[in-house]
Amino acid sequence: MEIRNPESAEAERIREVVDSSMTTSFRLSPGQIDGLVGDQFADEAIADKREDEQILLQVAETGAEIEETTITGFVEGRLEDGWGEVRWLFVDPEHRGKGIGTELYETATETLRDRGADHVCVSVLEANTEGHDFVERFDLEHDGDRRVEIADESVVNYVYTNPDVDANLPDSTAEDAADEEFPETERVDGQLTTTDDGTTVFINRDEKESGTAAPFFTTYEDDGYTEQYGFYCANCGSLGISMDNMDRLECSDCGNSHAERSTESYDDSYL
Structure with missing residues (x-):
């Protein structure tokens, strides 16, 4: 496995990984997934992120033991106010169970620290039913909620930090999900x-x-x-x-429903 920066021509493959990962593990409708993928991972969006010195983009590429070399995972982070924030992390469902997500997370956080981050936090969409367990395996704790606008939809992000860190979270355009x-x-x-x-x-x-x-x-x-x-x-x-x-x-009043997190379908390879 190799963790590296993505090329501009790999935007389509990144979208495939994101889309398949969300479809498998996020409690979102197909329309919501399409809107989020188009908003955050379109060619232009990825190109802009690649040019932003405060944003980290990395992909995981399979090694020689796999017949065909391909991108199997993707992570996005950002530097802001002394913090390194892991915003997105996806692993192709067909390649889970091989430690790809763990490798992406550890490499991304190390890179953010090398670039000047004093602390690291992780944002996980509320709808990412399995990602919360993954983050907690790194001894991070839920430190608050943020409501953000993505593809004209208001969604909630859970923010996780190291409980031993006594510092204000980075400023953000996101609003606290209050009462x-x-x-x-x-x-x-x-x-x-x-x-x-x-x-x-x-x-x-x-x-x-x-x-x-x-x-x-x-x-x-x-x-x-x-x-x-x-x-x-x-x-x-x-x-x-x-x-x-x-x-x-x-x-029974509004039809809001919940699917139990599956420890069988979840492993260390996914955020």
Whole structure:
């Protein structure tokens, strides 16, 4: 395997890797995937990124043990305010299980540090149902949410950092995903709550599960998060969440649904 900078003529192959990876592992509709790929990875977009000294682009190319040499993975990072941020990382589903994602991540973070980054953070789309587990394997912790506009759609990025780093995250055009992202809620003594037939329910923002429209959050009967009540749908504010025998969640009010993360389909090769 070789990790290198991509050539301008390889934009089409990068899009193929991104598209197939998102189709396999992201909770996004085909239209959303098409819009995101076209917005972020079109020929012109990649050309502009290659010319930007603050942006890092690297690809993984298979070695001699594979019959045909091809790009099997892609990573994008950025330098900003002393931080190196890993923004995108994709591995072709046909080539997973070979450590490609891990190699891309480690090479990208090392390169960002060599270029002057004091700290490293990672952004993962909320819809990337398997990527969150991957990031946590590098001892990074969820440090906040950001709402960003991609292809005219508002999406949420989870930001992960090293818990030992005491520094402000880089400035960004992204907005914090604050309480307005939680319909039918209010703050009680600083904690996010909602009500069910007059009963106050506490929402634990650190316990999230992906949804097709918005995430689900675990709810509790007490402010110490010891007695679980159920789940809260961040799309409509409902507590009417059902769970089937495969641990899949679905909101009875708006249809927001969740697919359980599969540890069998997930491996160290994918972010």
